[in-house]
Amino acid sequence: MNQKQAASRNLAMEAVRVTEAAALSASRFLGRGDEQAADQAAVTAMHTALKVLEVNGTIRVGEGVEGEAERLYVGETTGTGNGPKVDLAVMPLEGPTIIAKGEPNGLAVIAIAEDGGFVDFPNVYMDKIAVGGGLPDGLIKLDAEPAENLEALAEAKGVQVGDLVACVLDRPRHRELIGKIREAGARIALIADGDLSGVIATAWPDTGIDIYLGSGGAREGLLAAAALACVGGQMESRLILRNDDERHKVLDAGFDAPDKIYTVNDMVSGHVAFAATGVTTGAILRGIKRRHGAAVTRSLAMDSQTGTLHFLDAYHDFARWAGSARSES
Numbered sequence: 001m002n003q004k005q006a007a008s009r010n011l012a013m014e015a016v017r018v019t020e021a022a023a024l025s026a027s028r029f030l031g032r033g034d035e036q037a038a039d040q041a042a043v044t045a046m047h048t049a050l051k052v053l054e055v056n057g058t059i060r061v062g063e064g065v066e067g068e069a070e071r072l073y074v075g076e077t078t079g080t081g082n083g084p085k086v087d088l089a090v091m092p093l094e095g096p097t098i099i100a101k102g103e104p105n106g107l108a109v110i111a112i113a114e115d116g117g118f119v120d121f122p123n124v125y126m127d128k129i130a131v132g133g134g135l136p137d138g139l140i141k142l143d144a145e146p147a148e149n150l151e152a153l154a155e156a157k158g159v160q161v162g163d164l165v166a167c168v169l170d171r172p173r174h175r176e177l178i179g180k181i182r183e184a185g186a187r188i189a190l191i192a193d194g195d196l197s198g199v200i201a202t203a204w205p206d207t208g209i210d211i212y213l214g215s216g217g218a219r220e221g222l223l224a225a226a227a228l229a230c231v232g233g234q235m236e237s238r239l240i241l242r243n244d245d246e247r248h249k250v251l252d253a254g255f256d257a258p259d260k261i262y263t264v265n266d267m268v269s270g271h272v273a274f275a276a277t278g279v280t281t282g283a284i285l286r287g288i289k290r291r292h293g294a295a296v297t298r299s300l301a302m303d304s305q306t307g308t309l310h311f312l313d314a315y316h317d318f319a320r321w322a323g324s325a326r327s328e329s
Contacts, residue, residue, distance in 0.1 A: 011086075012230075012273035012301035014053060015110050016312055019277035020297050021049035022092040022108035024316060026279050027288040027295070031102030038099040042092035042108055047071040047078075050088075055079035060118045061089035061111075061222050074120070085115045089223050095193045099279055105194035106279035106287065111226035114270035118226075119262070121218040122253040125240040128195070128221055130212040132202040133232030133307070142236035142261055146177065146213060147184035153211055161185045164210045167198040167283075174214050181213070194282065199224035200300075201283040203231045204309065209283055215240055225267035227274045230302035231309065237262045272304040293318050 025045035029038035043063060050057070050072075057079040063069035066076070072090055079086075089111040093099065098106040111118075129140050129149065135156050140149050146166075154161045162185045168174050170190040181188055189209060191198055195216035201209035221237050228235050238261050241247045250258045277299040278285030286298040294317050301310040 010273070010301070010303055011055070011112050012275050012303045013310065013312075015112060015273060015275035016277065016299045016301050016314075018046055018049040018053060018110055019108040019275045019299060020314060020316070022046040023106075023277035023279045023288060023297060024295060026093050026099050026106070026108065027290060030099055030280065033100050035096035035100040039093050039096040043071050046090060046092040046108065046110075050078040050090075051080070053079045054083035055088075055112070056081050056083055056085045057088045057112075058086075058115075059090060060087045060120050061091075061219050063090075063092075064123070087113045087115060087118045089113075089118055089219075089226060091196065091219065091223055093279070094196050094220065098193045102280065103192055104280055104287075105191055105197040105282035107194065107197055107276050107282070107285065108279060109196065109223055109276045110274075111223050111268075112273040113226065113268055117268055117270045117272065118222060119267050120253070121222055121239070122249050122255070124218050124246050124250060125215050125242070126218040126221040126237045127215045127240055128199065128212065128224070128235060128237045130199045130202055130224065130228060130235040131210065131233060132204070132228070135234065137234070140211070140234055140236060142238060146180040146186075149211070149213075150181070150184045150186050157210070162187070165189050165208050167191060167201060167209045167212045168214045169193070169195050169198070169216060171214075177213060189283075196220040196224050197282050197284065199235070200227045200276070203227060203233050203302075204284050207283040222267055223274075225262075225264045226272050227276075227302060228264050229268045229272045230274050230304045231307055233264065235264050235267075237267075274300075274302045276300045 022042040025041040059076045062072040066073045091109040094107045164186045199212045201207040281287040289296040299312045
């Protein structure tokens with residue numbers, strides 16, 4: 001299958017089966033205090049489900065490098081091998097801590113791009129600012145003061161700054177940022193974990209989230225850029241180098257301008273598909289509802305060619321699907 005044929009498929013809808021498998025497996029550990037078990041369950045389930053996805057895929061953003069990660073490592077090939085050649089960015093479980101504590105915003109996520117469509121960021125932190133689609137190009141600036149960005153966004157949306165809601169990770173490192181947002185007059189939704197879900201929430205008006213600000217993982221930043229690419233959202237980001245080791249890591253990975261600001265188009269290119277399934281309820285997706293022998297999931301599928309967001313509710317009968325990637329095993 002060539003890329004033209006691939007374009008006629010909705011890979012995001014097909015990838016939902018992969019995120020469902022990871023989310024269902026992780027949900028068995030909800031609130032049980034075992035982050036490692038929840039994460040491993042999601043990794044194993046996603047690894048198995050990916051094997052039957054009709055793509056010739058290579059993981060570009062995954063669980064780590066080969067030798068450090070047993071499954072879903074960077075460079076691992078997956079899929080049936082019979083479909084289009086694609087790059088994969090995977091996060092079997094955003095927020096093992098979220099699941100272990102039973103907190104909101106737990107997700108299983110995958111993004112798919114044409115071969116060479118993802119920037120292979122090293123595992124460091126990233127400063128980010130993001131908004132959804134339908135806004136003037138270049139509206140937000142990473143280096144601008146929060147008040148400037150909020151005023152520009154309010155004007156573009158035809159509202160007052162006080163009507164806006166900014167999503168920020170509740171971390172000590174964001175204390176000054178939070179203070180500036182409050183001083184500007186905007187409202188704030190603080191989240192305990194899951195900055196990927198915070199960025200994605202800007203893409204859907206019903207979430208009530210207008211803008212995301214703050215720092216988090218570069219891996220999450222790449223996946224967030226993939227989601228925003230599907231809906232015309234905007235994002236600016238910069239790698240954070242906290243010490244010489246991280247600076248050397250970035251330089252060794254081929255990033256010779258570590259202070260560069262990345263936009264969505266810098267991070268992802270070409271045809272992009274994105275899928276996510278909620279494990280616990282958050283701003284954009286409802287969590288898994290489990291009952292005897294079955295579960296109900298809610299997923300999101302987005303495609304950059306159409307700009308359409310699909311919400312999919314699925315009923316999983318474990319007895320009928322036993323042994324498949326969609327079972328709870």
